Amino acid sequence: MQNAKWDIRVLRNNKMPVPKNIVDTMIAAYCLGLGKQEVRDEETYGDAGMIGGLGLKYLARRHLGMQMSTWQETKDHPEMIPEYNAKDSVATYLLWEKWNEKLPKFFWEIDMPLLGTIMAMEDRGISIDPRFLHNFT
Template sequence: PILFPNTLDTEIVPQITYSNIYDRIKLIFNYSKTLYVGQNIKYDMLILRRYGIEVEGNLFDTMIAAHLLNPDRRSYKMDFLSIDYLDYEMIPIEDLIGSKGKNQKLMSDVQLKDISYYACEDSDVALQLYNLFSKELKKQKLDKIFYDIEMPTMKVLIDMEYEGINIDVSFFQKLSDKIGKDIESVSKNIFSYTDTKFNINSPKQLSEVLFDQLDLKPIKKRSTSVDVLEELKKQHPIANELLAYRHLSKLKNTYLDAIPTHVNSRTSRVHTSFNQTIASTGRLSSTKPNLQNIPIRTEISREIRKGFISRDIDAYIFSA
């Protein structure tokens, strides 16, 4: 093994050096006419690229194939695909390292024979799914979409995720501080209409203030949702302040404070994940963080986009 478990006697099973294995692995992925099959290949290709290894051949991602064949599935994890299509239950990773949490083990703590079986099982199941899905794609006349659109798109997404984007962290911080002061100001306006201070973020407390203390007429039972507050604006000015509070709080918490936490310490850039298998309509989605949903509705929300900058100080970023 390249990295053996800590429990393994290194005198019995010596470690293969990185230099010995690197060239061999690089050669494996250097055949342009080879078809490489896997589950969620984008993840593996990004890891390989970090080590300077590019996959030159054609690709077949079983996860994307499953989504194309059945876009309404709840999950495209290989464990579930294996059960549904192969009637085979794979070994859960929790059996090796335990459930998520502070007591979860590292893979380096697992016995080599268990890791080996787990890895080989992954490869075997992916190949079996390929044999099924490749035929089914052709049968349903989806093969052209898969090979000509989905797979080339995945390669573009790999480039985008690897590249990432620069953000001006200080800009985000300054705008967050400014909006924080705006939130304090709006909070004072809200409390000016009530007898006592309350937790504005608590639907229960807010409902009591609106419908008991201020005696407003409920729209949808005692809901305090945005659409209800829009209607309540006709009854009391506090509703307008509450809408402003929620808008500013979302900008601060969801974007200004959250996005900088995703800056990669190695690249100093934000690397979102683009997903081809979440939306049943086939549209892309973006997670960790969601960079497809940066708000533009209000003047203050549009300011957030100024925090996304080019690595070249003489270049500009245009968005449409």
């Protein structure tokens, strides 16, 4: 998956099973230091970009040489949606194939196992102690 947290939420919201062994190419790119760290630009990101260069369109262009349409370019053209979806799937798979063997141990032992915990924290929120935090301001 690319941006697995989004995909997992979509699956859950549609009452579909969530696979047990999930890997996320967005987190993989971050762990490998492959995200773009420059200011956002329209060529790279289009309308729906991600700051930090971890979005699929940027990663596919930079690491696979694939030019991909943005959702903004596609959404009003139903005939283009199957190809758009297919390219997203192919790019995600090819990035995974390229990076799988290079991933550090912490990707497997920390980042992926914590994905569910992080999602639960995002969904429910976490308690904070404002007085304790005030000591750091």
